[in-house]
Amino acid sequence: MKATGVILAAVATVAITVVVSNSVHKAYFSPSKLVANTSVASAVRELINVDNIRTTLHALTKKAHVAGTENNLQVAEMIKNQMISQGLEGVHFNEYNVLLSYPNWTSPNRVEIFDENGKVVHQTSGRSIALIKEEQNDPFSEIQWLAYSAAGNVEGDIVYVNRATPKDIEHLESMGIDLKDKILLARYSSNFRGNIAQMAVRKGAKGCLIYSDPMQVASLGTGINETYGRTDKMPPHAVQRGTVFIGFGDPQTPAFPSIGDLYKEKTEKELINEKKIPTIPMLPIPYSEAQKLFENMKGDAVIADFQGKLKVTYRYGPGLINNQKLRMIVHARNEERKIQNVLGYLRGNQEPEKFVLVSNHYDAWTYGAVDPNSGTTTLLEVSRALKEYQNKTGWVPARSILFAHWDAEEYGLIGSTEFCEEFRTQLMRRAVALINMDLIGGNQTLLGLSNPTVANVLREAAASVDHPNPSEVEKGRMTLYDSWKYFEPSRNNRSTHPYQRIPAGGSDHLPFFDYLGVPIVFFITSSLDAPPTYPLYHTIYETPYLIEKILDPQFQMHKAIAGMFIEMIVKFTESKILPYDLKELMDDTSFDYLPRIQAHINKAQSSGNVTEYLKQGQKQLDLLVKTVQELSEIVVRRNISKLSSLPFDARVNENNRLIEFEKCFINPHGATGNPQARHLLFHPSPDNWYDGDAISQVHDVITKIETSLDEQKLMQLSRQLAKEISLVHLAFICAKHSLNDFFTM
Numbered sequence: 001m002k003a004t005g006v007i008l009a010a011v012a013t014v015a016i017t018v019v020v021s022n023s024v025h026k027a028y029f030s031p032s033k034l035v036a037n038t039s040v041a042s043a044v045r046e047l048i049n050v051d052n053i054r055t056t057l058h059a060l061t062k063k064a065h066v067a068g069t070e071n072n073l074q075v076a077e078m079i080k081n082q083m084i085s086q087g088l089e090g091v092h093f094n095e096y097n098v099l100l101s102y103p104n105w106t107s108p109n110r111v112e113i114f115d116e117n118g119k120v121v122h123q124t125s126g127r128s129i130a131l132i133k134e135e136q137n138d139p140f141s142e143i144q145w146l147a148y149s150a151a152g153n154v155e156g157d158i159v160y161v162n163r164a165t166p167k168d169i170e171h172l173e174s175m176g177i178d179l180k181d182k183i184l185l186a187r188y189s190s191n192f193r194g195n196i197a198q199m200a201v202r203k204g205a206k207g208c209l210i211y212s213d214p215m216q217v218a219s220l221g222t223g224i225n226e227t228y229g230r231t232d233k234m235p236p237h238a239v240q241r242g243t244v245f246i247g248f249g250d251p252q253t254p255a256f257p258s259i260g261d262l263y264k265e266k267t268e269k270e271l272i273n274e275k276k277i278p279t280i281p282m283l284p285i286p287y288s289e290a291q292k293l294f295e296n297m298k299g300d301a302v303i304a305d306f307q308g309k310l311k312v313t314y315r316y317g318p319g320l321i322n323n324q325k326l327r328m329i330v331h332a333r334n335e336e337r338k339i340q341n342v343l344g345y346l347r348g349n350q351e352p353e354k355f356v357l358v359s360n361h362y363d364a365w366t367y368g369a370v371d372p373n374s375g376t377t378t379l380l381e382v383s384r385a386l387k388e389y390q391n392k393t394g395w396v397p398a399r400s401i402l403f404a405h406w407d408a409e410e411y412g413l414i415g416s417t418e419f420c421e422e423f424r425t426q427l428m429r430r431a432v433a434l435i436n437m438d439l440i441g442g443n444q445t446l447l448g449l450s451n452p453t454v455a456n457v458l459r460e461a462a463a464s465v466d467h468p469n470p471s472e473v474e475k476g477r478m479t480l481y482d483s484w485k486y487f488e489p490s491r492n493n494r495s496t497h498p499y500q501r502i503p504a505g506g507s508d509h510l511p512f513f514d515y516l517g518v519p520i521v522f523f524i525t526s527s528l529d530a531p532p533t534y535p536l537y538h539t540i541y542e543t544p545y546l547i548e549k550i551l552d553p554q555f556q557m558h559k560a561i562a563g564m565f566i567e568m569i570v571k572f573t574e575s576k577i578l579p580y581d582l583k584e585l586m587d588d589t590s591f592d593y594l595p596r597i598q599a600h601i602n603k604a605q606s607s608g609n610v611t612e613y614l615k616q617g618q619k620q621l622d623l624l625v626k627t628v629q630e631l632s633e634i635v636v637r638r639n640i641s642k643l644s645s646l647p648f649d650a651r652v653n654e655n656n657r658l659i660e661f662e663k664c665f666i667n668p669h670g671a672t673g674n675p676q677a678r679h680l681l682f683h684p685s686p687d688n689w690y691d692g693d694a695i696s697q698v699h700d701v702i703t704k705i706e707t708s709l710d711e712q713k714l715m716q717l718s719r720q721l722a723k724e725i726s727l728v729h730l731a732f733i734c735a736k737h738s739l740n741d742f743f744t745m
Contacts, residue, residue, distance in 0.1 A: 040395060041464070041570040045563045047385040050555035053562075056082070056377040057369060058544050060362070064141035067363035067408035067415075068100040068337030071140075075362055079342045079380065079405050086384045087391070088344035088403065095340045096258045096418040098250035099268065100411055101243075103145035104331035109283050111209065113296065116323040124289050128540040129237050131229050135543035141366040142540060146193065146210075147243040147411055148251075149282035150272070151332040154206040156183045157319035158293060158326050162306040163189045164196040169203070171303070172316065180204035182318055183326050185293060187213045187308060188240055192505070192690045197244035197278045207281040207328040211290035212240050213308035217535040218287070232442075232527070232550045234535045236288035241365040241538045243410060244282050248510055248676060249417030251276055252336075255515075255675040257422035268334050281330035296320045339363075339407040341415045346386060348400040348573065351652060354659075355400035356572040357434045357518075358382070358565065359416070361409030361508055369542045370534060370551070374440040376405060378558050382565045397573040399432060406508045409438075416508035417676075420515055428663055431518045432578060433457075435568050436509040440547075441534035442527030443469045443557045445487040446480055449501035449509075451519040451682070452585040453662065458521045459497055461567035468556035480560060487528060494591055504692030505684035514679045517666040519580065521568060525557060576644040576651055578658045586632040589732075593681070593694040594625055597725075600699055604706045613705050613714045617698075617721035624729040631736045638739070657738050664734035667727060671697060680731045698724045 060079075065072040076093065083091040103109060108126025115121055126144050130136035159179055162168040164186040172179070184205045186196045193210055200208040217234035220226040227235040245251060251271050252264040271277050291310045299316040307314050320326065342362070345355070360375035362368075368376075383403045389395060408414035420427060433454055448458050463481035467473055477483040484498040491499050503513045509520040526534065534551075536542060552558060571579050601618060605611045643654050671677040685691045686700075693699065701721045708714050 041567050044385050044389045044566045047388050048559050048562045050559050053377045053381050053555050053558050060373045061367040061369045064138045064366045065364055067339055072363050076340050076342055082380055083344040086387045091344035093340035094343050097336055097338055098258045098414050099252050099334055100337045101147040101334045103143050105140050107331055108143055109330045112327040113324050132545045135545055136540055144239045144284055146282045148245040148277045149332045150279050151330055152281040153329050155325055155327045156206045158183050158185055159317040160185045163191050164199050181206055184208040186210050193242050194244045194246040197282050198246055201275055201279055209283055209285050211285050211287050215309040228541050237286045238539045239284035239286055243412055244278050245412045248413040250414055257418045281328045283330055339415050341407050342405040344403050346401040348398055349396040350398040352400050354430050354432050355402045356432045357402045359404040359436045361406040363407050363410055365538045366540050367543045369544050370441055371439040375437040378562050382562050399573040409508050413508050413510055417511040420511040428516050433572050434512045434518055434520045436522045438507045438524055440525045440557055442525050443552050444527045446484040446523050447526050448523040450521045452588045453580040454519045454521055455500050456581045457568050457571050457579050461564045464567045465560050465563045468560045502692050503682040506690045515676050517663040519662055578655050580658050582635045586635050589628055597698055600702045604702050610705050613718040616718050617725055620722045620725040627732050634739055660738040661735050665731045680728050
């Protein structure tokens with residue numbers, strides 16, 4: 001049995017001891033050790049030491065540490081040693097052999113402009129420039145690249161595709177601009193770069209360049225006094241690195257763990273042939289180089305939505321002036337490498353078989369001082385403080401706490417996904433929740449997402465923590481919750497709470513909710529004028545200087561976020577009845593998710609002659625609405641305070657039902673063509689992996705019905721719509737059963 005299995009078996013063994021004998025149960029945790037939840041959280045928060053966070057951050061970010069490299073193994077060893085020295089139980093590496101991707105570290109990728117005689121008139125360096133040399137001295141950090149790009153040397157005419165969204169591509173095609181055999185130039189925004197790659201391959205492009213426009217990353221200007229060194233804005237020569245793989249986990253083993261030498265379902269050649277990884281060269285370029293391209297581009301000036309903030313006329317192309325051509329030279333290779341998650345735990349003593357997972361990843365594209373090691377260091381300080389409090393007081397959590405530092409997140413959530421696939425059964429039965437963080441990217445506000453059932457836990461934690469930014473406090477925004485509510489107000493008239501996104505992609509929470517049905521809380525911090533993350537995201541400039549001199553000089557936001565971690569951990573471990581707010585899910589379903597489906601059906605009926613093909617779906621939707629109403633009434637009648645006063649065994653049974661309730665929304669067969677996409681309510685958008693929509697599979701079918709002209713296809717879509725709605729209906733029937741006594745109708 002692997003060490004991780006030993007952890008899960010160990011907590012289960014303790015559970016048996018508790019359940020078998022009520023007298024043993026009474027002796028196991030005496031009243032003298034029971035402390036009010038609020039006082040536990042407050043006392044642990046007092047133990048947070050920002051000097052520890054600062055010291056650990058410097059240690060973890062001395063070198064660039066890409067997953068699968070020796071440098072990253074050294075970071076993993078440091079994390080493991082810290083967890084052992086803290087006194088956590090079962091600290092170990094949880095290892096997998098997975099397919100990763102690397103550039104040629106000594107031969108940079110580049111872009112060339114050459115004239116009609118073949119003479120190169122301009123080329124990029126392919127390297128980022130170190131500005132704080134004592135911190136940015138690892139040559140591996142300079143290379144500009146995108147993971148899982150195809151290698152290649154391609155030539156062609158250039159076309160500007162803006163953000164490369166479906167709307168953007170539709171606009172280009174309406175103008176008669178063909179993307180086939182072109183080299184595309186796209187700009188980052190809130191869209192996932194993997195979706196840009198997917199579009200480029202689908203349209204038959206030869207290659208694709210992506211740049212960060214000053215509109216998103218240099219809002220103050222692009223001069224030396226307005227960018228990094230003096231501010232947190234991106235300088236002209238920086239690039240955002242990242243993965244262009246769409247999916248999660250090892251590409252070779254979808255829905256199966258990549259353990260040792262076990263069978264791999266997909267070969268690299270098959271992945272390329274099936275276009276699971278890009279088949280064309282992809283490369284990030286600085287906005288200074290994008291400006292050079294725009295200066296030489298032919299074609300009409302773009303519409304307003306395609307316009308950025310470079311001081312140049314943005315043009316569509318295709319092609320360059322004076323018969324010039326573009327060449328991309330990309331060196332890339334895919335290799336199987338070993339990765340290692342770092343795990344350790346605090347054992348609970350009342351329901352020890354149940355556990356809350358608390359996590360962050362630790363691999364980085366360069367030094368990772370913000371993404372991810374601002375979160376890594378904060379989480380390490382949280383586990384240290386909890387263990388110190390336990391040593392001082394004898395306190396033991398009611399449920400177990402599993403601390404996880406994931407590897408290879410940057411490549412496609414690989415470490416966390418393989419863990420979910422290996423321990424699928426145990427996690428689905430016993431994981432109470434996942435609290436996941438990725439980075440501390442600003443000092444103004446939170447950006448949060450969660451399952452509706454645990455949204456209240458994130459909100460309450462934010463309201464419990466004073467805001468560390470004096471400028472926010474001066475404006476009357478005293479807590480993290482206050483700023484969050486101000487910058488991200490509710491988007492419906494039912495709630496006065498901050499806007500909370502539904503679960504989507506972007507970090508290690510994805511496999512837990514989408515594949516396993518474990519409720520998740522995910523949050524990062526941001527600054528007001530930043531893009532969805534922060535301007536220096538995945539650049540060479542993510543070193544301690546960025547945090548100590550610009551983002552969080554006194555590490556007070558790090559301390560505040562540690563406080564939020566602690567508040568949520570205590571809430572999930574110490575609440576007698578798991579803090580799942582089923583009513584919030586039912587309200588969201590009744591007043592948001594289902595009305596939007598009905599509105600979409602109504603729109604489709606009014607926009608074309610497809611009413612007949614929507615009838616089966618409408619019938620199934622009416623049945624679903626009725627069941628949701630019935631379940632909502634059951635949920636409203638539940639008396640949480642009464643449930644909390646039940647005897648211990650009855651409370652355990654109630655908590656088991658709540659865990660079961662969440663799993664009802666998992667379709668064990670997965671979506672068509674994607675066995676990992678199993679959640680029936682939430683899944684990342686196929687057009688933008690960072691974004692999500694509720695019950696999107698139903699909306700996708702309605703959209704296809706709206707746009708199809710083929711009668712046979714419409715008949716198939718009609719049946720598919722009814723099936724997709726029925727699957728959601730069955731999930732709510734299951735949820736209804738989970739709250740009733742066995743076989744009660």
